[in-house]
Amino acid sequence: MKRLILTLASVAQFSVFAQEPPIIRDTTTPIVEPLKLAGPRLGAMYVFDGDFSNVYEFTNYFSEDNPVPSFLNTIGWQFEKEYFSTPNGLSGLVEFIPMLTGYNHGLFIPSMNFLFGLRNAEGLEFGMGVNASLLGTSVLYAAGYSFKFDYLNVPINLAFSQGRSAERFIVTFGFNLRKHDNTPRTRY
Secondary structure, eight states, rough: OHHHHHHHHHHHHHHHSSOOOOOOOOOOOOOOOEEEEEEEEEEEEEESSSOOOOHHHHHHSSSSSOOOOOOOEEEEEEEEEEEEEESOEEEEEEEEEEEEGGGTOOOEEEEEEEEEEETTTTTTEEEEEEEEEEEEEEEEEEEEEEEEEEEEEEEEEEEEESSSSSSSEEEEEEHHHHHHHHOSEEOO
16 A cells, blocks of 8 residues: 555656646736835824933933933934735835934934835825834834825825834924836836
């Protein structure tokens, strides 16, 4: 019985590998090139009960007796890549946003934000990711809307960052420009 099973398994294995896979040539479905966008981001952050002890080490002005204000300005640059797009306009996004926070109070608090998200055809977007800064690491939840003016996109986003050392509410806006050229975005 063992020999029969081994013989059948060997024959099945050779017959599977002997067949060539079918070649599918679809010339009607366009291949969509991934969209890459980049542009400045400006905004404000409100920190709830933040632990600024790491920040106090880098400044002579702020301390436990003279705490950092809760309202801080932020500036950065957004790098966005669309990694999938459906025919109805739903897109999958990955974003990387390095930012500097606190410059309105003479502080230099760098942060890195990395998000995965979705955007529908109308411009409504949602995302989730991570934030790493001198205030610690945190989970980042974001929602927003991208206004489209021909080749110009103007995203406005609200975000909530939740970590062990601080909780932050962030509002940002910016712009990015899609390339304006005569080459189509799809190829066949």
